[in-house]
Amino acid sequence: MADEMANITLNGKTFSFPVHSGTEGEKAIDISKLRQQTGYIALDDGFANTGSCESKITYIDGEKGILCYRGIPIEVLAENSTFIETAYLIIYGELPSRKEMSNFSQKVLRNASLHESMLHFFDGGFPFTAHPMAILSSLLNSVGCYYPQMVTNQREQDLEHFDDAAALLLSKVRTIAAMAYRMKNGLPLIYPKRDLGYSQNFLHMMFTEPYHEYYPHDDITKALDLIFLLHADHEQNCSTSTVRMVASSGANLFASVSAGVCALWGPLHGGANQRVIQMLQEIHDSGDDGTKFIEEAKAGKTKLMGFGHRLYKTYDPRAKILRAAAEKVLQVVKLKDPLLDIAQRLEEKARSDSYFIDRNLYPNVDFYSGIILKAIGMPTDMFTVMFAIGRMPGWIAHWREVAEREKGKIIRPRQIYVGSPRRDYVKMRHREGEISSDYESDDHKSYGGGASENAAAKA
Secondary structure, X not given: OOOEEEEEEEOOXXXXXXXXXXXXXXXXXXXXXXXXXXXXXXXXXXXXXXXXXXXXXXXXXXXXXXXXXXXXXXXXXXXXXXHHHHHHHHHHOOOOOHHHHHHHHHHHHHOOOOOHHHHHHHXXXXXXXXXXXXXXXXXXXXXXXXXXXXXXXXXXXXXXXXXHHHHHHHHHHHHHHHHHHHHHOOOOOOOOOOOOOHHHHHHHHHHOEOOEOOOOOHHHHHHHHHHHHHOOOOOOOHHHHHHHHHHHOOOOHXXXXXXXXXXXXXXXXXOHHHHHHHHHHHHHHOOOOXXXXXXXXXXXXXXOOOEOOOOXXXXXXXXXXXXHHHHHXXXXXXXXXXXXHHHHHHHHHHHHOHHHHHOOXXXXXXXXXXXXXXXXXXXXXXXXXXXXXXXXXXXXXXXXXXXXXXXXXXXXXXXXXXXXXXXXXXXXXXXXXXXXXXXXXXXXXXXXXXXXHHHHHHO
């Protein structure tokens, strides 16, 4: 039952629509019968004011800087949990018991390797110029072909194998990502190890060299795990909404998350931390130490990437967590990098300058994740791939939420048509004697017969 009603008056007639309340008190006017009752539709460019669904997964209060997965604050999870445990929470709705956690972890560990016949994709199947996100999207869809029982596009059967498919995708996404990196750099492929944790195993597959196995420092492993955890879900963003839209058609989990990767690839969505590094590089190339750039940003002459957030009107709660992790990573790597020096200078200025404080332009999660990934040696074209690995639990959970709805509808928005009005086709084609009445020009008539007849005519 609705808590209250909202009235809309059109042409002197009033229509009432139910108002629903979420768990945390957010309000929504249910206009699902707006067109049926009034003949009108709602226009909301970008859907910034439209609730596309009801969900139990993530809660965000941007005004207060709150982010919760399944009701648990992100700060608590970052302090006490791991990416894999948080993935379980997001996907299944509750924290796992010890036995559940053990079974889930083992299932993820066992599924890390790719089918050997897939390895040819990394040996000439893609050009070396291929972007890692293109490879990731393609192979996430392709990997489902090796598990036909999980990829049926039949809801009941796909849900029956959901547990195996979820663990398989969580595991293989990092293997595909690591192999894409190594292929692009002409390095031999490294197989995963079952005795390494999730993030440690990924870094091992990324950076191990012949005759020298890479085992990252604990602070580096923890920082990457935090990046994955903090990106695991973020409500109805572009890629998550894409996954839900594809899922609403009845598409299987593999196809849906592959579409999510494509949406995330867009620079307005998943490329924010990459743009932070590009900004730092531009500042360095101009001979500036960041001081001039700050003043230009305050004057509106340039844009400060990695500061502020569309949803958060105060400090991004994820940024507070990654800031501490970034400090530890920089101490470990002891890297003398001018870009990281500029980043620290920008951060200090923005955190103390009233111009930025008054406008809530605090460093966000993309700023610190960019610094961390840069410091550990991750190339910028892999930044969005890291985002995709972290976002996988959320995509999986949202697919399941759509798939389990008994009377779910395919997502099909309306539009306001603003093109040419209806026109008379016949009059358009015959104006000013443009063409003959039977729509046959000389060129059309020349193809009336067969090739031999045309040749004979020309002779």
